[in-house]
Amino acid sequence: MSNEELIKLIDTWGFTLQTTEEGTEFLTFTVRKEDLHEFCRKLKADPATHFDLLFCVTGMDWGNELGVIYHLASTDLKHEIVVKVMTADRETPELDTVCDIWRTAEFHEMEVFDFFGIRFKGHPNLKRLFLTPDWDGYPLRKDYVDEANMVIK
Amino acid sequence: MGIDEKKRFLDQYQGSGMEYDLPKDFPGKVIPGGNGGNIVVTALDSVINWGRSNSLWPLYFGTSCCAIEMMQTGASKHDFSRFGFEVARPSPRQADLIIIAGTIVNKMAPVLRRLYDQMAEPKYVIAMGACAISGGPFYYNSYSVVKGADHVIPVDVYIPGCPPRPEALLEGLILLQKKIKTEHAKTKVNPIDGFDEGTL
Numbered sequence: 496m497s498n499e500e501l502i503k504l505i506d507t508w509g510f511t512l513q514t515t516e517e518g519t520e521f522l523t524f525t526v527r528k529e530d531l532h533e534f535c536r537k538l539k540a541d542p543a544t545h546f547d548l549l550f551c552v553t554g555m556d557w558g559n560e561l562g563v564i565y566h567l568a569s570t571d572l573k574h575e576i577v578v579k580v581m582t583a584d585r586e587t588p589e590l591d592t593v594c595d596i597w598r599t600a601e602f603h604e605m606e607v608f609d610f611f612g613i614r615f616k617g618h619p620n621l622k623r624l625f626l627t628p629d630w631d632g633y634p635l636r637k638d639y640v641d642e643a644n645m646v647i648k
Numbered sequence: 649m650g651i652d653e654k655k656r657f658l659d660q661y662q663g664s665g666m667e668y669d670l671p672k673d674f675p676g677k678v679i680p681g682g683n684g685g686n687i688v689v690t691a692l693d694s695v696i697n698w699g700r701s702n703s704l705w706p707l708y709f710g711t712s713c714c715a716i717e718m719m720q721t722g723a724s725k726h727d728f729s730r731f732g733f734e735v736a737r738p739s740p741r742q743a744d745l746i747i748i749a750g751t752i753v754n755k756m757a758p759v760l761r762r763l764y765d766q767m768a769e770p771k772y773v774i775a776m777g778a779c780a781i782s783g784g785p786f787y788y789n790s791y792s793v794v795k796g797a798d799h800v801i802p803v804d805v806y807i808p809g810c811p812p813r814p815e816a817l818l819e820g821l822i823l824l825q826k827k828i829k830t831e832h833a834k835t836k837v838n839p840i841d842g843f844d845e846g847t848l
Contacts, residue, residue: 634791641791644754648788 496543496574498522504543510534521566521577531580532591538567538578539596545569546576549593552603554611556637557581561588561613565600582613592618610635693832700744700770701828702732704821707743707767709760711750714777714811718749721814728818731825740766745824748803749811751779751786752794764801770836772828774820775803778810785810802839 496504501522502514510533513525526534538546551566562581568574582588592615594600604615605624612633615621623630632639710718721728722736737743740763752760764771775797778784786793797803804827807820 639791644791646788646790646795 496572498574501544501574501576505538508534508537519577521575523577523579525579525581528580528582528590531578532593532596535565535578535593535596538576544574545572547571549597549599549603552600552607554607554613554635555581556611556635558637559583559585561585561611561636563590563607563613565593588613589616590614591616594618609633612636694829696833697829697831701825703735704733704745704772704825704828705735705737705743706733706774707737707740707746707763709746709748709750709763711748711752711756712779714749714780717811717814718747718776718817721817726814726818728821731818731821733821740764741768743767744770745772745774746801747774747776747817748780748797749776751784752797752800753792754794755792757794757800760797761800769838770831771839772805772824773797773801773803773839774805774807774824776807776809776817776820777812778808781806781808802843804839 498516505512505524506514510530511527515523515525524534538544546567546569548568548570549565550568551564553564553566555562555564560581560583562579565578565580567576567578580590582590588611590613592600592604594604594615595617601618601620602624604618605621607613608615608618608621609624609626610633622628626634632641634641708715708718720726722734728734740746744767746764746767748760764773775781779786779793780797780803783790783793783795787795794800805820805824807816809816812820
């Protein structure tokens with residue numbers, strides 16, 4: 496399905512979305528965090544979109560907002576999109592998990608939690624993946640401070 | 649680790665009940681080898697050093713892209729077996745030399761130190777590439793990268809480059825051979841003695 500057809504179809508679902516193709520390789524939808532789980536479920540369940548492959552999950556710190564970027568593909572319909580979600584709450588950022596939709600998200604979300612501290616509601620085993628369990632802070636956040644190890648430039 | 653208590657020469661055995669019977673006019677020094685097999689070190693040193701420096705067995709410690717250049721140095725085009733390095737070991741127990749080819753992160757640093765401690769003496773270290781020398785491109789703003797392998801273990805030869813070309817690694821290896829050829833069993837110190845491990 497082409498990008499125009501995808502936009503036309505997904506607009507009929509009635510979510511609050513920001514859609515852009517500017518400055519990016521993929522068609523990008525920015526979704527409100529309340530809608531994230533329902534939107535993703537619909538993307539996979541609808542036979543016209545059928546996004547059955549989550550091939551990348553990226554944690555992101557935009558300075559004010561924290562967020563997650565999901566890269567989706569359909570292995571039989573051969574189209575790809577990007578779904579962005581963000582939250583302005585830096586103290587206890589929380590998003591819905593998508594690991595019940597795409598099982599691979601389980602480890603990716605552990606990694607995002609590890610480095611950005613975003614909690615995923617409904618994740619079965621959210622814990623530190625790469626860092627030690629007693630690690631203090633989330634090192635890939637822009638405001639992370641570690642005076643012993645980091646030389647700031 | 650017991651390095652300090654190690655007895656290197658016979659005169660260190662004085663008064664311990666383990667004295668060896670040597671003639672007064674014996675020309676050289678004798679290193680106790682245990683169970684009676686002693687080593688005579690005189691002008692033989694140069695012969696021994698020649699042998700040691702030309703059969704250095706490296707332990708590969710390739711943690712990133714420098715390891716690719718290291719493999720190329722071992723492959724047929726550059727072929728470091730011409731200089732006696734062909735027996736690359738995956739085990740520290742059998743290695744004389746550790747080539748740190750890549751980034752050392754905080755999680756890997758204890759592993760590197762442990763491998764170094766497991767190697768048999770005499771042992772040598774080559775830091776290959778910018779990461780192993782100083783952290784390289786990860787020096788600034790990195791929470792995980794050790795700013796140089798010499799924060800963890802003492803390094804003999806530094807090879808700059810990102811990554812160094814195989815010719816540079818060969819140059820470094822030959823430099824190390826030259827260093828070994830000037831060594832003397834009498835004056836050789838353990839590189840870990842007085843090594844500043846820093847505080848953290």
